[in-house]
Amino acid sequence: MYTCVHVLCTHERNRPPWKPRIEPPEQTVDVGDPARFRCWVPGVPHAELEWRPSTGGRLPDGVEQSHGILNVPRAQQHHQGQYICSARDPQDVSQPEVDSDPARLNVRAPEAPLQPQVDPLRQTVDLGQPARFRCWVPGNPHAQLKWTTPSGRPLPSTARDSHGSLEFPAVQESDVGEYICEVADPRTGQPVRSPPARLDVRKPQIPQVDPPEQTVNEDDPARFRCWVPGNPEAQLRWGTRGGGPLPQGAHDDGRGQLSFPRTTSNHEGEYECTAVDPRDPNRTPYTSQPANLHIRKQMSPEVDPPEQTVNENDPSRIRCWVRDNPHARLSWSRKGGQPLTPDARDDGRGTLSISRTQLNHEGDYECTAIDPSDPNRTPHISDPARINVRKTGKPPRPVATPPLITVKHGDPASFHCDANSDTPAEIHWGFGRDVGPLRGDVIQEGDDVVIDSADDLVAGEYVCTATNEFGSGRSEPVRLVVTESENPPTARVEPKVWNGKPGDRHQLRCHTTGIPTPEVSWTGPGGNPIAHDVTDLGGGVLEFASARKEHEGEYTCHAVNSVGEASDTGTIHLGPSIGVRTDPAGPTLVLIKGQPLEVKCEAFGDPDPEVEWLHDPGPERGDLPDDFKPVTISEQFIRHPSIGLGNAGNYTCKGSNAHGIATKTITIKVVDAGHVSTVSVLGGTTQYFPVNQASQLICAATGSRLVDRIEWVRVDGSLPPEVEEHNEQGLLHFGTFLSSYSGEYECRGYRKDELIGTSRVTVYPEGEFHEDGVRVEISPPRVRVVNEGDSIVLDCSVHGFGLKNLIWFHGTNTTRMLPLSSKGKYLQVIYTTKHDAGAYVVLAEFNDGSLVASLPVWIVVDTYG
CATH class of the missing domain: 2.60.40.10 (Immunoglobulins)
Incomplete structure (x- = not known):
């Protein structure tokens, strides 16, 4: 037992010095956050440990310790400082306490939240100008800043983000919008956003002009107006395009109005209006779209010849044109706008022609020109062109009567002279064959030479001389014999x-x-x-x-x-008061095989004549078909429901009364359908229609019942979808003619679903001109009103080469017409009746086989006068 204790003691006396350890030696926490330190002595678990502030004294409130642990549940600012851990050995009180190294507690004061600031929050700049936003964090110059959009989409490609600055070198409309500045929170790592910064683009205040384009006649005024919508204070200035000065004669009132009191050709061109906003510190100018001014040169129609003198009954012609304007619309009238006489021909393209010039044609004529591009259709009138008519005629052929007068001395006598002149003539009597002066007391009284008292001095020959504007003539001499017997x-x-x-x-x-x-x-x-x-x-x-x-x-x-x-004695004999006429007038009627025939014979006279038809078929013919049917004669009419080739011949209309007989012969010719044109486009092979207006093509059948169906097709494609074919066959109607409708169209005629004839026409917009266009025209007006019983003459003109033949047609409408006998340029309708009313068309046949028809002319017969 003692041995053991002794060993222990020996060990303690030889232990190494203690040194308490702490962990962590230092820590930093935010106010309110917990903090904790641990203290221990390595290898001495039984050591007693105690914490104290480095300054001595007891631990502050809110700081607790237990078994070497220093615990701060909620750190506060006053907890900040150094703390020391002391260790002692309870088993050996002789040993001194040993202190640790200080442990440091740092308590961070609460920081203001991070809030990026931007400047400006909103700005508006002109298109193409630079823009800049600045972003910063107050008190934190080193904050890491980043610009973005609210949606997180990338910035525009032209925007530059650099150290908190967002820059736009040249703002575009696509840059308009809001932008956000972000900074990362160092505590949480989450981004903190600034208030949005708004970028707007000030749209250019482009000045407006009215009208953007105008065309005026030379010498007329012109005016343009300029303004900036929503900015009545804008400062406005006009100039030529590119900023040049205004030409002389142009006036800028400084308030947006550019005026030309009297335009000249020098004013034609483009003008720009420049606007400046007085509120704009940059005084940025904005320029309008150019305003175009077109000057329509003063049209001056020229005439040739300006004056001419023609003989009566000779043709006369005047030509009118406008230089540099081949599309001018030309028309002729008498001076002062008086209408032309019916026999004066205006072809609508500048030529006035009179086939037989009469005295009533003498005078001044004016040509009126209108530019089709002029919306006002301003007429321009030429200087007058004068036609002088030289009367034509024959000199007088005077006749003096009686040829011989025998009187006694002292008796009176007189001779009479008849000038026998078509025009007024002046009569002069002379004595002797040399037409010397009258002798003695012989005088001339009017057209007579008077001898008051005959004697040998005045006996002899007297000659009458008559003079008119075309010359003089002498009568055969008459003789005065004076005798006493x-x-x-x-x-x-x-x-x-x-x-x-x-x-x-x-x-x-x-x-x-x-x-x-x-x-x-x-x-x-x-x-x-x-x-x-x-x-x-x-x-x-x-x-x-x-x-x-x-x-x-x-x-x-x-x-x-x-x-x-x-x-x-002298005998008076008066011929018969009787006459006849036929309807149609004839004398030749050309019918197509299969057409119906009806001709009426009318006789007039006093007393009323009897009427009959005569026809000599000639010797019996063996070449007539078995089903031959002769023409039916019934009182006033000859009729046939479907005429054949064998019905051709002469038919005589006869009228007779107590005074005599009158006749008229009609020659009927019958041709096969294969020898005639069956359909034709009225108006020619080339026609011009005004754009954006209703127009129509007319196809007419030239045989009354030969064609039973007419169709239109477009040669170079299908018919335009907007084009409607009217129920009245033969009409192709353009509700609104467009330039895209130009092209070639074909009219097709069918008989019992068999194609038997075609006719083509090329259509152009009005204003274009094509030299190869062939035109056939009947002289205007298009509608003529005549009193029943009057006569009228239609004439036509053909513009084209190689004319072979002309055929006139008549019908109650334009789709079914009968050929007439007239083959020349003129068609004379004599003693018009109601049956002569309707449409008239002339068909021109050319050497190349082509056929071109005119547009119809309508005759209205007024039966009531």
């Missing part, structure tokens, strides 16, 4: 026979001789007195002002003097 009278009536018609005017003249001068009187047929409406004018002249059937017969001139008497 008495002679019996002679009498001679001229003309011996007059054949006239009821209503005509005529005179019978009785030429007498004798000494003394005989007295002259007249008796009617059968020796009866002359009728009350037949006048004895004296001097041997008997006048019939309006011949009647009752005036027919012999009229006797009686000449009586003291020596004897003489007589002579």
Whole structure:
């Protein structure tokens, strides 16, 4: 037992010095967080351990220890400092306490939360200008900052993020939006965001101009207006495009209005309006889109010739054009806008032509030009072109009567001169064949030469000279014989026979001789007195002002003097008062095999004549088909439901009454369908339509019942979807004509679903011109109103080469028409009736086989006057 104790004691006396250890030697915690230190003596588990502040004294409140553990549940600022752990051996009180190295507790004061700041929070810049945002953390200059978008999307490619600065070198509209500055919280590692910074782009205040484009006539005023929407304070200035100065004559009022009181060709061009916002510190200028000013040069139609003199009945022609404007629309009128006479032809392209110039055509004519691009359709009138008409005619062919007068000395005598002139003539009497001055007391009174008292001085020959504007003529000489012997009278009536018609005017003249001068009187047929409406004018002249059937017969001139008497007769004969006409007028009718025939014969006269048709079929023909059916003759009409080739021939309309017979022969020609055109486009092979307006193509069948169906197709594609085919066949209607509708169209005619004829037309927008276009036109107006019984002449013109033939057609509408007999440029409709009303078309056939038809002209017959 003692031995053991002794060994132990020996061991303690030789132990190494104690040194308490602590862990951790230092730690840092936030206010409110726990802290803990551990103290121990290695290898001495029974050591007694005690903690104290390094400054001595007891542990502060809130700090506790147990078994070497220093525990601070909620660290506070006053817990911060150094703490020492002391160790002693309870088994050997002689040993001193041993202190540890100090353990340090750091307590962090509570920090203000991290809050990045941005400047500015909102800014607005002009497009293309730079922009910059700044971000920082107050009190933390070393904070790691980063810019981003609220959605987390990447920044725009042009934005630069550098040390808290977000920069945009040139702001675009795509840069508009909000941006966030972030900083990482060192305690949590979570990002802390700034308030959003807003970037807006100030849209350029582009000035507006009105109108953006305008076209005015030279010398007319023009004006442009400029403004900035929403900014009435904007400062405005006008200039030419590119900032050049305004031309002379242009006025900028400084408030946005650019005006040209009187435009010239120098003003044509582009102008820009520049606006500056007075609130903009940068005074950034903004320029408008250019405003275009077009100057329409003053159209000055020219005429050639400016003056001409033509003979009466000769053709005359004036041409009008506008330099540098081949598309100008030209029309002719009398000076002052008076209409042309019906026989003056204006072709609509600048040529005025008159085929037979008359005196009423003399005067001044004006050409009016309109630019089709001018929305105001301003008319421009040429200087007048004058037509002088030189009258044409024949010189007078004067006749002096009577050829011989025999008188006694001292008796009076007179000769009469008839100028026999178509125009007014001046008559002059002379003596002798050399037409010398009158002798003695002989004087001229009007057209007579008067001898008051005959003697040998004035006896001889007298000659009458008549002069009009076309020349002079001399009569055969008449002779005055002065004698003392008495002679019996002679009498001679001229003309011996007059054949006239009821209503005509005529005179019978009785030429007498004798000494003394005989007295002259007249008796009617059968020796009866002359009728009350037949006048004895004296001097041997008997006048019939309006011949009647009752005036027919012999009229006797009686000449009586003291020596004897003489007589002579003249006979009046009036032809029959009867006439006939046919409907259609003829004299030639061309029908297509299979067409119906109906011709009416009308006779007129007093008394009412009887009417009949005559037809001589000639010798019996063996080449007629078995089913041949002759033309039916029924009183006034000849008819056939479906005419054949064998029905061709001459048919005579006859009218007869008590006074006579009148006839008219109609020649009927029948052609096979294969020898005629079956469909044709009216208006020519080339036509021009105004853009954005309704237009139509008309296809007409040239055989009344030959074509039973007409269709339109587009040669170079399908018909436009907006084009509707009207139910009335033959019409292709463009509700609104577009440039894309240009091209070639074909009209197709069918008979019993068999294609028997086609016709093509090329359509262009109005304003384009194509030299190869062939046109056939009937002279305007397109609608003519005539009184029933009047006559009218239609004429056509053909623009193209190689014309072979012209055929006129007539019908009640444009899709079914009958050919007429007229083959020339003119169609004369005589004594119009209601049956002559309707559409007229002329078809031109060319040497190459092509056919071109005109647009229709309509005749309206007014039956009520």
